[in-house]
Amino acid sequence: MARVHAFGDDALGDLDAVGLVARIQDRSVSVPEVVAAAIARVGRLDPELNAVAFPAYDRARSEAANPRGGFFAGVPTFLKDNVDVAGMPTGQGCDAYAPRPSERDGDLARMYLATGLLPLGKTRLSEFGFSPSAEHPRLGAVRSPWDPSRTAGASSAGSAALVAGGAVPIAHANDGGGSIRIPASVNGLVGLKPTRDRLAQDRLTRGMPVRIVSDGVLTRSVRDTAAFLREAEKVYRALHLPPVGDITRPSRARLRVGVVTRGVGVDAAPEVAELTLKTAGLLEGLGHHVETVDPPVPDSFRDDFLLYWGLLALAIVHTGRRQHGRTWDPSRLDNLTLGLARHARRHLHRVPLAIHRLKRSRRASAAFFRDHDVVLCPTLASETPPVGYLDPTQDYETVLARVLEWVAFTPLQNATGDPAVSLPLATTAAGLPQGMMLGAAAGREATLLELAYELEEAHPWARIQD
Template identity: 65%
Template sequence: MTRVSAFTDDALGDLDAVGVVDALAARRVSKAELVEAAIARTERVNPELNGLAHEAYDRSRRRAAAPRPYGGYFDGVPTYIKDNVAVAGMPLMQGTDAWEPRPGTADGDFARDFLATGVVPLGRTRMSEFGFSGSAEHPRLGSVRNPWNPEYTAGASSSGSGAFVAAGVVPIAHANDGGGSIRIPAACNGLVGLKPSRGRLPLDRETRAMPLHIVANGVVSRSVRDTAAFLREMERVTPNPKLPPIGDVRSPSDARLRIAVCTQSITRDASPEVTELTLKTAALLEELGHHVTTISNPVPAHFKDDFLLYWAFLAMAIVRGGRRMFGPSFDRSKLDNLTLGLDRAAARNLHRVPAAIARLARSRRITAALGRQYDVVLNPTLAETTPRIGHLDPTGDYEQIMDRLIAWVGFTPLQNATGDPAISLPLARSADGLPVGMMFATTVGHEARLLGLAYELEDAAPFASLRA
């Protein structure tokens, strides 16, 4: 198996983002050295991984060389921003080439607050078209590949961010999640990926306009402490008084939790291999003193159809409103078969959309009831191990793509509908050596509970890495 790693003996070394902050404070490295190291790493591995959507190297060099610090805990830490939030000066293409790129005129709400933490963005990372697929395999832009083995997908939709962080290009990168798009690439690439509670972090105006807010911004990282530090710093910049504060979580929790484990998704049982790995994680939790109970899938059968119809409705809004959203150069003939198939599905079932949205909004009752019995629910992040490039080829037949996609990602959409937080941790490896993620979910507002458990599991079963 050929791995793609950017780790080397430069200013970044094998540091995570908190380690970079410490190195900057101790003056062992400079911001300029870190930016140059990240640029060099990008150039070295991007030909194989194809994770770069847009480079802004000159901008990052200017930011690193500014005579006055930008402020924020992460001041000087190089990063990338996914290609679906507004950033001044960077084109926004959302994983497609269906219109002419043009520089953004202003930072969106998320980028504004993310940049206030001090990060230095080197550009944008690739994603699947509009985030609809769990694998970024574009017919003209190419596929984003997994650094553990480039024959396999890096997951999606935050695919470029996942590939680059795992490969060591940058220690932390923006991701967001509307159906699993933080957790899926985290699972595929061996990373920590936490989807925050609804309302925890800001959304851009267009995303806020959705009738049901299924999207949440966040990051992928190589360590629990990086994700915890990101949430802490974002909470300082943009607190939400309607949610319990996360605070500064730096260590495992002493609480022994009631944990439910379920290996049945909304569509199927997990594969035998993934089921076995999940039960091994459950056994580890028991060894650590947690109270583990096996449960059946509590999600009603109509949830799958409702979520798919809502996704299709969002695709229809893009396809039919593309010129208004993206300008006169928008060309729907350049869209992939998955996007166009979703558009057709919505058009056939438009009368059913309001009821589907209403049922999805009520799905929070399911997890609220679970939350009265259990503190955390453990599922595998994905029902099968990571597929090869081509398995979710968006130029294929729509029905085949959708059947394969739903079978693979059936565990992640629930928290997008309910607004609950969930974290994928790289606690397992498949027989072919690829990472397998384990997902832990809890009720709205309790990210600190997930972080405390994640620290404990990271200590008990240290995460594998592509470090040289």
């Protein structure tokens, strides 16, 4: 296993975003120097990791001369290629249409960039975000810097690979079934899926029957994720949710932690289950009350979520020409997207009940969190697979079965809208990161961040450059 990273003695060093802000503010480095270093690092990494969908380096150099305001002013970043950014095309990870540059920032990008983050471009994802592995039939796979023979994870893979490899300290991600948490697990990062409505969202996401998608960031430190949520809240505030506020340290409160090693229809692999129980032991050693529990997941959840996933694919297939114009060619969609659409078409009569039950999953979750503060489980059911194992050009039934075996823990919070964070607390025998996931009740991001700070201090995670 040969790790790939670009950490070095330049303007970025090995700083996280908050550390970089401090260096920019005390004038140890300038924004143009930081941006130039990030572009150079991307140039070294991307030939091996294949993470960049659209480079906007000339724009970044121009903005670096006069960066917009905000806490993160001048900190280089990337946005995922499924949100609209003015002047950049939105390709959605597919070949089925020719994307045109967006005329304006979408609601998410407007909020994201108002924090001062400076975009270098957009990152690769799986086709419309459906696969938990970003493997493009023509452009190839996004690869993990920890082991380039392995996938970099779900549809935020490009962002994760660039953050883990040291090109930028923070990047945009979003999560409709685990796509913040899965690549965080694979790449040794912090990945927090916020509560539904916590951050601004683009129109199409807001219009979903069950709003399973949440936007956030991928980072290398808890404080970067906490700082981003604090700054985003200054730009966009969801008034029906308790504010996250400025979380900078652990809490003294001891929590009731439920531990789960069985996902939706799948047990965690023996090694992953053992790593989860070791994390539970760490929590118990820190004074938290830990007990093994059954997951609050209805028996119907797996089939309902799969059908809803298929409904989204079917909508894309049937509205593609209206959304993307004359270049739309559904025959160029991959087998996973087309197979999901066929599944939904065959079972359309079941869709209303599936949507009803997915919405009701919030009740079971709320009942669980009356007796527990946090739930601990592995982010993924088994170790990171090699590139090709989840190739979406394979037979649909083959790739779907493999997806469901691997992604057995993350989709629940997409249905309930609850927050969850993947932390790089474990390492497999093969030396690969294996994320551990902590979930909490809706609106309780502060609880997760405080606990994440405590775990980061008690068990500092492995760094790719060590």
